[in-house]
Amino acid sequence: MTISPASASRRDFLKVSGALGLAAGLAATLAACGGSQKPTGTGTGADPSKINKDGTITAGISYELGTTGYDPMITSAALTIAANWHTLEGLTELHPATREVYAALGAELPKKVDDTTYEVTLRDGAKFSDGTAVTTDDVVFSFERVLEPTNKSTYLQFLQFVAKVEAKDATTVTIKLNYPFSLVAERLSVVKIVPKAVVEADAKAFDLMPTGSGPYKMTDNSAASQNIVFERNDHYNGPHPALAKTMTWKIMPDDTTRTNAMTSSKVQAIDAVPAANLKQMKAPVTVAAQQGFSLLFAMFNHSTFSDPKARQAVMYALDYVKICETGMSGLATPATCFVQDGHPAFKQAKTVYSYDAARAKSLLSEAGVTSLSLLCTNHGWFSSARPIIKENLEALGVSVAYDERKSADAYQLIDGSQGPWDVLIAPGDPSVFGNDADLLMRWWYGTDLWTETRMHWKGSESYTAIQALLDEAVRLEGEAQVAKWQEIFDKLSEDVPLYPIFHRKTPTAYDSQTLSGFKPIALTGLSFVDVGSTTA
Structure with missing residues (x-):
């Protein structure tokens, strides 16, 4: 029997519908509910009949824009990783809410050829947000830049089992291992596939505004606006399409500012709800504290x-x-x-x-x-x-x-x-x-x-x-x-x-009336994978 990240864990939720009492009493109101859900192509619980396909999602994010960019080879900041969940893909991915591994750019999960050889065939018709096709050359390039020690990738330490990745043909890559490894599908998700031509042409520009094959594409992340803006990637043909036309993350490191934005309906979700401000949340705001x-x-x-x-x-x-x-x-x-x-x-x-x-x-x-x-x-x-x-x-x-x-x-x-x-x-x-x-x-x-x-x-x-x-x-x-x-x-x-x-326990607040399919996560940041907006 193999144990996957999705096997599992019961999740603690705090459901608030009305004014909360004192924050110190929060623990007593926590209730366990449900096991993990499997991600689907139409969203994890989103109701298609309620979603406005041209809608907008707006969120308040507690993390500031840092001095480093979004290059998935090196970034480890909570904000940039969360952004990359929406714009980039690996051959496999772990769903931010369920933590279940699924085939992303791969048509299927890695196929075991022998104890130290795996193959992955690319999703048919996969394209980057600039309209160019995702190729096996892009896959090999993406792995090689992470595996090259001089690049000092954050993710190299998680890939010591990989000997090399090479193109078998125009649609399939072969992954050779240094030794038998039981977590290939889960671990390959740390490498996001990037367009070789774009990165080689201007690595700095890519770092600031990455081109990926995910459901959204980033269109603005300027420090001046203190916003990160995304648009639906119309070239995306994978299992988790964008359910909103646009998405804006407002950078709000100040607890009071972020809380006020949530209670005044200026945003539809915030992360890192301060314990002292929990009592301010009233319906239709729901607060979830997930272990x-x-x-x-x-x-x-x-x-x-x-x-x-x-x-x-x-x-x-x-x-x-x-x-x-x-x-x-x-x-x-x-x-x-x-x-x-x-x-x-x-x-x-x-x-x-x-x-x-x-x-x-x-x-x-x-x-x-x-x-x-x-x-x-x-x-x-x-x-x-x-x-x-x-x-x-x-x-x-x-x-x-x-x-x-x-x-x-x-x-x-x-x-x-x-x-x-x-x-x-x-x-x-x-x-x-x-x-x-x-x-x-x-x-x-x-x-x-x-x-x-x-x-x-x-x-x-x-x-x-x-x-x-x-x-x-x-x-x-x-x-x-x-x-x-x-x-x-x-x-x-x-x-x-x-x-x-x-x-x-990670506290998240969200508007349960204007967001469909939203699932609080136990990770730092917010995820809008499989989430739609009911408003314009």
């Missing part, structure tokens, strides 16, 4: 916290109930495993951390720790949790030096060894790239940036053991593979090189 992998983690500097007892002490020092219920207004669940409860590979880890100040003090004493430098990123959505974490660690009776910085500045300090730090508290969500446990773990535990430059963990006994287990797991399938991942989860819970404090 996902997205987490807040503690990362340790192994140069100073090399003793696992010191790392375990920090984990036992945290009041998880207070952090999640008070600091996060119920929009978080204490971690009991590396992955969240509901993930296909979830099993409660061997070590589950709970608030135990006495044990934390004892472990710190055994490790000889008398002071620690605590570094936190300043992301607004966990601003009320930071004081609790700081207070928990100060209560251990050791000297705590606290530093709070923007995310980029925090990592600049760490990467450049510009200052002391022992513990970093920061968010992360590699599930935007994929949902399988191997990918989620390798994001932090398999690359030199995290393991060597940041954690200084590479080369340790536990690092070596984790790498061996990861490499063993990817060669397995089904229940044996899941069991091996769970063995890794157990070891991570004891070694805690970097470990989740909680998994987050």
